[in-house]
Amino acid sequence: MDQNLLCPLCVQAGGQELWQDDQLRVIVADEPDYPGFLRVVWHRHVAEWSDLSDAERRHLDHCLLQVERAIRDCMQPDKINLASLGNVVPHLHWHVIPRFADDPHFPQPVWGQRQRDVALPEHAVRQGRALVLQQHLQQVLAGQ
Amino acid sequence: MDQNLLCPLCVQAGGQELWQDDQLRVIVADEPDYPGFLRVVWHRHVAEWSDLSDAERRHLDHCLLQVERAIRDCMQPDKINLASLGNVVPHLHWHVIPRFADDPHFPQPVWGQRQRDVALPEHAVRQGRALVLQQHLQQVLAGQ
Numbered sequence: 581m582d583q584n585l586l587c588p589l590c591v592q593a594g595g596q597e598l599w600q601d602d603q604l605r606v607i608v609a610d611e612p613d614y615p616g617f618l619r620v621v622w623h624r625h626v627a628e629w630s631d632l633s634d635a636e637r638r639h640l641d642h643c644l645l646q647v648e649r650a651i652r653d654c655m656q657p658d659k660i661n662l663a664s665l666g667n668v669v670p671h672l673h674w675h676v677i678p679r680f681a682d683d684p685h686f687p688q689p690v691w692g693q694r695q696r697d698v699a700l701p702e703h704a705v706r707q708g709r710a711l712v713l714q715q716h717l718q719q720v721l722a723g724q
Numbered sequence: 725m726d727q728n729l730l731c732p733l734c735v736q737a738g739g740q741e742l743w744q745d746d747q748l749r750v751i752v753a754d755e756p757d758y759p760g761f762l763r764v765v766w767h768r769h770v771a772e773w774s775d776l777s778d779a780e781r782r783h784l785d786h787c788l789l790q791v792e793r794a795i796r797d798c799m800q801p802d803k804i805n806l807a808s809l810g811n812v813v814p815h816l817h818w819h820v821i822p823r824f825a826d827d828p829h830f831p832q833p834v835w836g837q838r839q840r841d842v843a844l845p846e847h848a849v850r851q852g853r854a855l856v857l858q859q860h861l862q863q864v865l866a867g868q
Contacts, residue, residue, distance in 0.1 A: 628804050630792045641785060648774045659814055660772050663807035667823060667831035670803055679811055687811035691833040 584625045589671040594621055598714055599721045603639055606647060606721065608714065613684050613698055614677060615710035616655040618647055618717075622672040629664055629672060640674075646720055647676045654713035655706065661689065680706070728769045733815040738765055742858055743865045747783055750791060750865065752858065757828050757842055758821060759854035760799040762791055762861075766816040773808055773816060784818075790864055791820045798857035799850065805833060824850070 583590045595607035598618070609617040620643055626632065632640060648660055657678030664674045677690060682699040685692055727734045739751035742762070753761040764787055770776065776784060792804055801822030808818045821834060826843040829836055 628792070628796070629806060630789055630796065630804070637785075637789070641781075645774055645781070648772070652772070652774065659809075659811050660774070661807070661809045661811070662773060663805070663809070663833075665803075665805045665807070665833055667803050667805070667833070689807075689809055689811070689833060689835040692835045693837075 584671070587625055587669065587671050589621055589669055589673060590625050594673070595619060599718055603636065604643055606643070606717065608710075609675070609677075611690070614690060615703070615706040616651055616657070616678040616713055617690075618651065618676045618713075620644055620647060620674045620676065626672050627666060627670040631672070643721070644674055644676065646724075647717065650713055650717040650720055651676060651678050654716055655709050658686075663689075678706075728815070731769055731813065731815050733765055733813055733817060734769050738817070739763060743862055747780065748787055750787070750861065752854075753819070753821075755834070758834060759847070759850040760795055760801070760822040760857055761834075762795065762820045762857075764788055764791060764818045764820065770816050771810060771814040775816070787865070788818055788820065790868075791861065794857055794861040794864055795820060795822050798860055799853050802830075807833075822850075 585591060593605060593607055595610050598606045598608060603623055605621050607619050607621060609619050611617045622640060651660065655678040658681045659679040661677040661679050666673065679686055682702060684694050684696055684698055686695065688695060729735060737749060737751055739754050742750045742752060747767060749765050751763050751765060753763050755761045766784060796804065799822040802825045803823040805821040805823050810817065823830055826846060828838050828840055828842055832839060
């Protein structure tokens with residue numbers, strides 16, 4: 581497996597690992613303002629989505645689809661944000677983010693300017709839903 | 725075709741149209757700081773990637789792959805940023821952005837805090853490459 585010992589996603593999971601197979605892992609993003617924010621990380625050190633083979637990309641896209649669907653089902657967000665950026669850590673990883681009209685950055689991307697504080701009690705409800713999401717997604721991915 | 729007359733991407737192309745078929749279009753983003761920044765817009769009004777059928781998603785993903793490859797070939801960026809956000813305009817569209825270590829926001833996303841002015845003369849070179857990209861991509865997509 582291509583590894584880069586200077587790359588944080590080669591030497592660590594990058595967050596609480598929900599599920600993995602031999603090619604990728606799904607992790608819980610350490611983003612307290614965004615319950616339900618998950619990341620899909622390709623194990624092997626490649627920078628871009630287009631660096632994958634067709635079969636690898638199909639596998640990644642299928643996993644991303646399951647993650648997006650599970651987030652929609654469990655979190656009931658106003659919008660999904662999907663992104664592969666990697667400017668800081670150029671190791672292929674996708675952000676899958678449930679967005680709500682009252683979340684701290686909406687309608688800006690989560691990397692944009694903060695608009696407001698976390699909405700309570702909605703945030704607490706979403707924290708609970710994120711735990712349900714984790715269980716649900718593990719079952720979905722294990723059952724494929 | 726599902727249309728929403730209040731949606732800007734239902735009533736306008738959203739930018740200079742490079743190519744289209746009956747399901748999607750590729751447009752040049754009106755982002756002067758980011759030559760080579762393209763968007764892929766699904767014609768029909770759906771909000772999420774997971775709203776597409778399997779066949780539709782395969783078609784979109786194939787187009788995104790051609791766009792990403794053409795941008796890499798013609799622009800030689802340091803990184804590609806791929807994103808489907810749609811918080812402001814919830815009509816499925818993907819941003820495909822060539823990023824350079826000296827661009828105005830790097831390593832922040834282009835929606836983050838500005839870090840510096842446009843780098844000259846590199847920017848002028850990239851404007852030229854973006855024109856080459858447009859021609860190249862039209863040929864690639866027309867030849868599929």
